[in-house]
Amino acid sequence: MADEKQFVKEITPQSEDFSKWYLDVIKKADLMSYSPVRGCIVFKPDSYEIWENIQRELDKRFKETGHRNAYFPLFIPESFFQKEKDHIEGFNPELPWVTEAAGEKLEERLAIRPTSETMFGHMYAEWINSYRDLPLLINQWANVVRWEKRTLPFIRTSEFLWQEGHTAHEDEADARKETMQMLEIYRDFVEDFLAIPVIVGQKTPSERFAGAVDTYSIEAMMKDGKAVQAGTSHYLGTKFAVAFDIKYLDRENTHQFVHTTSWGSSTRLIGALIMVHGDDRGLVIPPKVAPTQVVMIPIGPPKSREPVLAKTNELYTLLKQAGIRVKVDDRADVTPGWKFNEYEMRGIPLRIELGPRDMENGQMVLVSRVSGEKRIIKQENLVQEVEQILAEIQTEMFEKAKQFREDNFTSVDSLDGMKQYLEKKRGFILAGWCGSAACEAEVKEETGATSRNIPFSPAEHKTHCLVCEEPALHTVVFGRSY
């Protein structure tokens, strides 16, 4: 039997090999295991707990905006995919098929859902009759499968966990309002809760969701300069309504097609979190999403162990009661130094050290995982100080990630300019684009960068297409992406 931890003695520095750093970190921090099924991982407790925190927070925001959860079948009949032409073209290459069950060949193949627009479409056609049934606002937490060629733990796995919202509306205006509302919920959640700054914008047609009229995304920059799409929101127009015959009787007693939206975010957020905040010592987890926010480590010689432990437990209870997620590591067979390294590697935002001298002085030492700053505080101010420093760490992490993104963001006027930049540096590139698919494809071919999105608030408005030099229709963010 293999001890996985043995395989990772050291973490490869990010500057040496970012991909290796990533794989080292997630193994050493015990976040996942490769499963025997191609491209599928096991989400071990330490990563699943991050997902639980993400779920809880997103779910709260969905419910506050009037959405309810439901659960739809895993299996989607093949004929459903045929109903929306773009949708099947986009997803067909990635579908696994159930062809036999209970010893018999099925009459119709069943796909494992890669996303559920078709199943929701079929059911919505049954449920929606009148404008009184609208808007219909449903979200689903589920597993989905996309049989990918190249996989990377958390970022792109054959099976992953996500939420998919599917809503139906009376008209375009209402559906577009929903699309934008959910995009804003993602932006706010990812920036506020995960401390990841994102670029909000619209996808170009070539990067649109298969079957969407318009796709919007939030894009985050990893520490290797590559992009991760951290959430998408789609206005689907009446495409799925027409395909599945989702009609309602409007206020004038006329049959109309509904306008639908869908929006999703997934366990790839865990991967983004790691690649945005991690450093050469390991994970760094923002306090708001961290399963453990504070670790308390009693220190000092054996003779003072008893009173120090008693005090530590007393202060632990105070923090716990204040709703802070805190743990004590009082193991005697491991040195404090080993523990410091261990919890730094695991990314616990704040460490508290308490020794005999601290006891005498009624104080304790707080050490931030992000800055390494040590702060000596009075025990009597414990809860208030810890709450404050956790808030500071959260802000600091966001600002640091934002600064990194700004330091790795350039603007170019030509394809040559982009190539030259990408030869030496990494990051996002702002450029003008005429709107033609050919020019976009040329950028990809020449540089490996793809359009991430057309940002709503670009730093500047570019006037000419970087490829053909025609007037720019849009200012686009390009980047290599995961």
Place this chain on the structure above:
Amino acid sequence: MADEKQFVKEITPQSEDFSKWYLDVIKKADLMSYSPVRGCIVFKPDSYEIWENIQRELDKRFKETGHRNAYFPLFIPESFFQKEKDHIEGFNPELPWVTEAAGEKLEERLAIRPTSETMFGHMYAEWINSYRDLPLLINQWANVVRWEKRTLPFIRTSEFLWQEGHTAHEDEADARKETMQMLEIYRDFVEDFLAIPVIVGQKTPSERFAGAVDTYSIEAMMKDGKAVQAGTSHYLGTKFAVAFDIKYLDRENTHQFVHTTSWGSSTRLIGALIMVHGDDRGLVIPPKVAPTQVVMIPIGPPKSREPVLAKTNELYTLLKQAGIRVKVDDRADVTPGWKFNEYEMRGIPLRIELGPRDMENGQMVLVSRVSGEKRIIKQENLVQEVEQILAEIQTEMFEKAKQFREDNFTSVDSLDGMKQYLEKKRGFILAGWCGSAACEAEVKEETGATSRNIPFSPAEHKTHCLVCEEPALHTVVFGRSY
């Protein structure tokens, strides 16, 4: 497009046709829809919310006892099933198989998990090395699929949602302690939270989980006298440890096989909830699990509408702040009488009526869904009174279900006695059993009843086998089951 609600004008009385009553109720209360995939249903928001409440409460209890959540792959390679002989025999007839993915035939077929002992087994072999890694206590919330011939919404569906706990221990004693602990958590949860009395006991060998050494269950009686297995906990011995080579180095530096357990409960609890508490007017949901515990309905003539509504909203806020799940239905285009029927059908435990005369007297009317009792209370005592009556309703529902079970529980000495009983009545039957599979099979063939379990605390100890009249090895609860 079909309006599902139109199809259910009336609910069939339970006494007329219990199965039809059940299907009428779940349709009319909008809990589910049949999906286009055989045996799969859509869990609509009103049933999914019940599941969310079940999840939250069970999850809390699992975590309090040291378990952590993780997520394992949906797909299980065919070869894994071959490793444990009993396991494959039990599950093979129900497995759906993925044979193609991304346009290619797979080298090895992948089953959709019906349960995950094999996948956990494979991973545990990789993760466990030393006694220091034990016990390993992991739970998973997931969808599973069993391709069943006969399905019934919530109770038996091809795909369902559940939790499955899988633990590994140093020795039999520790694993058996875990098995019993989880059985007790299920009992306590189902009785306390769902107000469903259960019989706790051990399954006979023929009803054991495929691959278990011992299976324990909690069994509930539905209002048609049939049994629903509401939770199971298995001691698996070293069977899966041997099959997957899960060994650890013990304190004496010797390799030992671990002892494992597994335990599960599922969305069938929603079905049990409905069939234990529902009545001819519809659902009755216990306050602790009810998504909406209280509905407030303002009444009276249009001229007093404004002040009554203002008061209702004021009191609503008080209840909300006290953590009570409350809704106001202030629609003007629907009569109070219609609303009363509607919320009774949906099983909301408590209704509050407030009209102009109540305003004058500073009072309001509380109506219990279970007893129909009306109670006039002072507005100033609102929160306290509501909390108290909800607690009373919860207790009343448990006691009522318990009384029903006692009224439909008999004890027999012979197979003829059982037959005669079941010809006229329904329910559970206590009988002695010699321990032979043949006698157990004969009971099933002659009466349609199967052994539910060997209760830990039978009302009496039977001395002779009901079939062969040999001395009884066990006192068994028999019953027809879902």
